Amino acid sequence: MQQSEFLNVVMPFKDKLYRLAKRLLVSTEEAEDATQEILLKLWSKKKMMESYNNVEAFAMTMTKNFCLDRLKSKQAGNLKLVHSNYAEESSGLQKQIEARDSVDWVQKIMEELPEQQKLVLQLRDVEQYDYDEIGEMLDMKPTAVRVALSRARKLVRDKLLQKHRYGIG
């Protein structure tokens, strides 16, 4: 497999790998490193890649495992440097800032979720995978994915409501 071929296979889902890594590791730099590591691993196994029936799902599983390993490793204490997403602030309207703020809250709430729910929510609501695909990636039964997803969504909703009622707390 040539480099261009490899890139054609990998490029469509490299952002997904990155977002998944970032969801788990929080820090942008860590997520970038993790994604790079996964891509290099895939590249070194490129001869075997044709035998996998779903390279994307395989790569997602690799990313998940890699990130969980990173979190378990000794360096996990250093991963708490939270990246705050300061995007372009064109107009300083109060309403807009408020809206941004509650959108950011969702991110913070998601960070507090258990890892499995985090993963399921990321794969379903951000990346829009099928339950079967998610089941394959996380090595879970589709029904278990559903249960975890429902729980995660409700948790996010409830925590968001709490924030709205009591303000920042």
Add this chain to the structure above:
Amino acid sequence: MELDNIEKLLEKYFEAATTVAEEETLRTYFSQESVPTHLEQYAPMFQYFSNAKEERFTKQVPLKPRRNYIKWVSVAAVGVLLIGLYFGQPSKSSDPTDLAEVYTQAEIESAQEALAMLGVNFQKGTAQLSHLEEFEKTTNKFLTKE
């Protein structure tokens, strides 16, 4: 999109019973400006999910493996070494053949004499050393007895 429909979809959404397409309609619905106040609380969730999908991986990945390069460098190094050994040897072996041509007979003889003297003195030295050995033997005897 009807409000009634959205409310139903939301209910299904939290039970994780919606399809991907239905979730997409929810996201597009909540991305618009005017959302009824009682549904406003859900808007950040869906907006966040839409935003999160925009994030891109921009870092360049060095795909060219460096291993190949190192392998060829080692091959080249071995080649250079072999060439060096091949061309280095003949110059040394040709040296002693023209000893008689470089030096005169007298010079060679004096050198031989000097070497012979060195040999004799060396013999003396070794003879002295054997005395020393004897000395050590006796000291060892004392040491082992005590």
